[in-house]
Amino acid sequence: xxxxxxxAEAEGGGLQFPPIENLVEWPxxxxxxxxxxxxxxxxxxxxxxxxxxxMFLAAGTDKIPSGLQNLVEGSVDFIDNQVILxxxxxxxxxxxxxxxxxxxxxxxxxxFEVIPTFHMPLNARMAVPAVLGILVLIxxxxxxxxEQGLGPxxxxxxxxxxxxxxxxxxxxxxxxxxxxxxxxxxxxVRLFANMLAGHILLVTFGVLCIxxxxxxxxxxxxxxxxxxxxxxxxxxxxxxxxxxxVFALLAAVYIGGAMHPHH
Amino acid sequence: xxxxxxxxxxxxxxxxxxxxSAAPAGAAGESIEGCTIEGVDEEILEGASSEEIILLVxxxxxxxxxxxxxxxxKDALHEVEEIVAECIEAPNVLLxxxxxxxxxxxxxxxxxxxxxxxxxxxxKKSMDERTEKIQAxxxxxEQAKADAEATKAEFAxxxxxxxxxxxxxxxxxxxxxxxxxxxxxxxxxxxxxxxxAAAQADIDAAKSQAMAELRGEVAxxxxxxxxxxxxxxxxxxxxxxxxxxxxxxxxxxx
Numbered sequence: 331x332x333x334x335x336x337x338a339e340a341e342g343g344g345l346q347f348p349p350i351e352n353l354v355e356w357p358x359x360x361x362x363x364x365x366x367x368x369x370x371x372x373x374x375x376x377x378x379x380x381x382x383x384x385m386f387l388a389a390g391t392d393k394i395p396s397g398l399q400n401l402v403e404g405s406v407d408f409i410d411n412q413v414i415l416x417x418x419x420x421x422x423x424x425x426x427x428x429x430x431x432x433x434x435x436x437x438x439x440x441x442f443e444v445i446p447t448f449h450m451p452l453n454a455r456m457a458v459p460a461v462l463g464i465l466v467l468i469x470x471x472x473x474x475x476x477e478q479g480l481g482p483x484x485x486x487x488x489x490x491x492x493x494x495x496x497x498x499x500x501x502x503x504x505x506x507x508x509x510x511x512x513x514x515x516x517x518x519v520r521l522f523a524n525m526l527a528g529h530i531l532l533v534t535f536g537v538l539c540i541x542x543x544x545x546x547x548x549x550x551x552x553x554x555x556x557x558x559x560x561x562x563x564x565x566x567x568x569x570x571x572x573x574x575x576v577f578a579l580l581a582a583v584y585i586g587g588a589m590h591p592h593h
Numbered sequence: 594x595x596x597x598x599x600x601x602x603x604x605x606x607x608x609x610x611x612x613x614s615a616a617p618a619g620a621a622g623e624s625i626e627g628c629t630i631e632g633v634d635e636e637i638l639e640g641a642s643s644e645e646i647i648l649l650v651x652x653x654x655x656x657x658x659x660x661x662x663x664x665x666x667k668d669a670l671h672e673v674e675e676i677v678a679e680c681i682e683a684p685n686v687l688l689x690x691x692x693x694x695x696x697x698x699x700x701x702x703x704x705x706x707x708x709x710x711x712x713x714x715x716x717k718k719s720m721d722e723r724t725e726k727i728q729a730x731x732x733x734x735e736q737a738k739a740d741a742e743a744t745k746a747e748f749a750x751x752x753x754x755x756x757x758x759x760x761x762x763x764x765x766x767x768x769x770x771x772x773x774x775x776x777x778x779x780x781x782x783x784x785x786x787x788x789x790a791a792a793q794a795d796i797d798a799a800k801s802q803a804m805a806e807l808r809g810e811v812a813x814x815x816x817x818x819x820x821x822x823x824x825x826x827x828x829x830x831x832x833x834x835x836x837x838x839x840x841x842x843x844x845x846x847x
Contacts, residue, residue: 384602
């Protein structure tokens with residue numbers, strides 16, 4: 331399981347890269363072994379829920395915004411102008427709470443990847459992305475049924491109109507698969523894989539720094555390795571934000587597609 | 594006051610998060626410090642990987658049981674594997690992998706300093722601009738409202754002026770109409786008076802002329818009557834009848 335490199339130089343047993351399950355599995359704090367087992371992932375979930383909530387509650391409702399209120403209102407503007415208007419249009423404003431929550435939950439959850447003592451992105455476990463993907467699926471299917479009716483929605487998702495009848499035999503299964511299975515799956519996997527990859531990168535360079543520091547000769551390489559760690563930390567902050575934005579944007583695109591079938 | 598409560602809530606949540614998170618970072622590592630395995634020298638354990646430990650333990654057991662056949666060997670091997678696995682999967686929750694935290698934290702704070710130094714001014718600027726924009730918009734709206742109210746007041750004043758003016762004009766018109774009426778009345782009265790005076794004068798003239806004519810006529814008649822009386826010496830009754838006849842004759846002639 332462990333990889334032994336530089337064994338000759340290392341007094342303490344060489345570079346030991348931890349096995350992947352050790353990167354993402356955490357001991358329980360509470361209720362160990364029960365379905366309600368509370369570990370670090372659960373704690374981060376709670377924080378990712380609580381931090382935006384507290385931010386919005388503490389923001390205040392001054393007429394002229396400043397400080398935290400400015401930030402919070404700016405984030406609402408951001409979701410309005412960058413997510414809802416381009417993807418759905420003005421009638422999508424009723425989904426503002428949902429999309430804003432998705433954005434903040436994913437973003438803050440991801441951000442714990444670089445927060446000291448946490449160092450674990452919430453979405454590097456499949457649980458949260460999977461639930462969010464299924465949530466988005468439920469929402470856009472409900473919107474489609476509500477806006478178009480069950481029959482027309484299924485018909486409009488079956489493929490573009492105007493094809494020869496025989497083509498539908500081929501196109502419909504592909505379209506249904508892509509709309510109802512691949513969409514939530516790709517949403518979840520995109521988020522999960524990005525965050526897991528980022529986490530592994532950070533751990534790699536972190537472990538590299540620790541190991542090189544303990545060697546005599548190779549300690550000279552530590553600045554490069556540490557530089558990469560710093561650069562990747564910055565990069566991962568950006569990725570955290572982008573993944574939150576992309577998740578909310580794609581959710582909005584799917585909802586918009588269910589609202590306007592021939593968009 | 595409300596905001597203070599909210600900030601307190603934030604502080605409590607943050608504190609709770611810190612307490613919870615202080616412990617567990619160690620799970621990411623493969624620390625076996627603190628694990629003890631009976632019968633194995635602790636110095637050998639230190640720095641050894643999990644597989645090396647298993648091999649060490651197995652070697653120790655093999656000395657007593659070269660065939661690996663006894664149940665005791667299998668049980669012991671199983672037990673060792675479990676202990677080691679447990680040590681790796683769940684190191685002491687209270688002992689974080691301190692060097693990982695240090696490297697990660699140093700890296701994070703360097704990034705944080707960069708962000709604070711280079712990113713924060715931009716964020717601050719855009720947020721201040723947002724505040725200013727909203728402030729300016731509110732001010733402009735306030736100004737527009739004030740302007741509108743001023744215009745409204747101005748118009749109201751103008752309307753009031755116009756009303757007064759109209760009332761004044763109507764009053765003037767009425768007055769001048771009255772004046773005109775009175776003037777005309779007076780002129781009419783004058784004219785009537787003049788006409789009446791002229792008529793009176795005409796009448797007087799005609800009257801005096803008639804009187805003069807009558808006087809002459811009467812004199813003539815009296816002379817005639819006297820002539821008649823003188824010409825015929827008659828008795829009294831005849832004289833009276835003659836005068837009567839004469840007067841009647843004159844009366845019917847005139």
